[in-house]
Amino acid sequence: MKLQQMIGLPVIDSRKGKRLGTVKDAWFDEHWLLRGIVMEARGWFSKFVRAVLWDDVLTCGEDAVFIIGAGSIRSMRMTEIQRSFQSGCIRLKDLPVVTIEGIQLGRVSDVYFDPYRGTQIVGYELTDGFVADLMEGRKWLRAPEDPDVFMLGEDAIIVPAMNEADLEPVAASDP
Structure with missing residues (x-):
C-alpha cells in the first residue's frame, strides 16, 4: 500500500463504528519504522496533534483505517514527532x-x-x-x-x- 493512499482516510473506532478523525500523516522512529498515524490537530494554532500508535491500528484498508478504540488516540506535541512522511522536522517526502x-x-x-x-x-x-x-x-x-x-x-x-x-x-x- 502507498502511504499517500492512507493520508486523508477516515479513522474509525472498531468498537462503535464512529468516525474519530482523518489521517493527516504517518510518523516514524529513528530507524524509519512506521510508529503510527497522525490525525488533525485540535485547533488552528495548537502545538499538539492527535496520534495513534501503529500497534493500535487494526486494519488499514483502501477506504478507512480502523483502530482499537477512541482510547487509542493520544495527544502529542508536534515536536515529539521528529520523522514523518510530510510534516515533521525530518520529512521522508x-x-x-x-x-x-x-x-x-x-x-x-x-x-x-x-x-x-x-x-x-x-x-x-x-x-x-x-x-x-x-x-x-x-x-x-x-x-x-x-x-x-x-x-x-x-x-x-x-x-x-x-x-x-x-x-x-x-x-x-x-x-
Missing part, C-alpha cells in the same frame, strides 16, 4: 536518494508499506520532477531485506552503487 558514489537517483515521492507485515517499508517511489515523470515515468526502489544496506539519514537516503537503469518503472495502473 522529497528526501533525495543518493548512491555512495554521489549520484542522485531521485527524490522520494511516495512510500510503499505492507499493512499486514507490520511496520516495514517495502519500497520507495522516486521522482525526478514533473517533466521527467511525464516523459519517463516514476521509478520504484525496492527496500532491502537487510535494513543496514540503506542509510536513512536526516537529509538523504544513501544506497549502494547503482544507476537509474537498476530501478524498476512504476506501472501507470498502480493504485
Whole structure:
C-alpha cells in the first residue's frame, strides 16, 4: 500500500463504528519504522496533534483505517514527532536518494508499506520532477531485506552503487 493512499482516510473506532478523525500523516522512529498515524490537530494554532500508535491500528484498508478504540488516540506535541512522511522536522517526502558514489537517483515521492507485515517499508517511489515523470515515468526502489544496506539519514537516503537503469518503472495502473 502507498502511504499517500492512507493520508486523508477516515479513522474509525472498531468498537462503535464512529468516525474519530482523518489521517493527516504517518510518523516514524529513528530507524524509519512506521510508529503510527497522525490525525488533525485540535485547533488552528495548537502545538499538539492527535496520534495513534501503529500497534493500535487494526486494519488499514483502501477506504478507512480502523483502530482499537477512541482510547487509542493520544495527544502529542508536534515536536515529539521528529520523522514523518510530510510534516515533521525530518520529512521522508522529497528526501533525495543518493548512491555512495554521489549520484542522485531521485527524490522520494511516495512510500510503499505492507499493512499486514507490520511496520516495514517495502519500497520507495522516486521522482525526478514533473517533466521527467511525464516523459519517463516514476521509478520504484525496492527496500532491502537487510535494513543496514540503506542509510536513512536526516537529509538523504544513501544506497549502494547503482544507476537509474537498476530501478524498476512504476506501472501507470498502480493504485
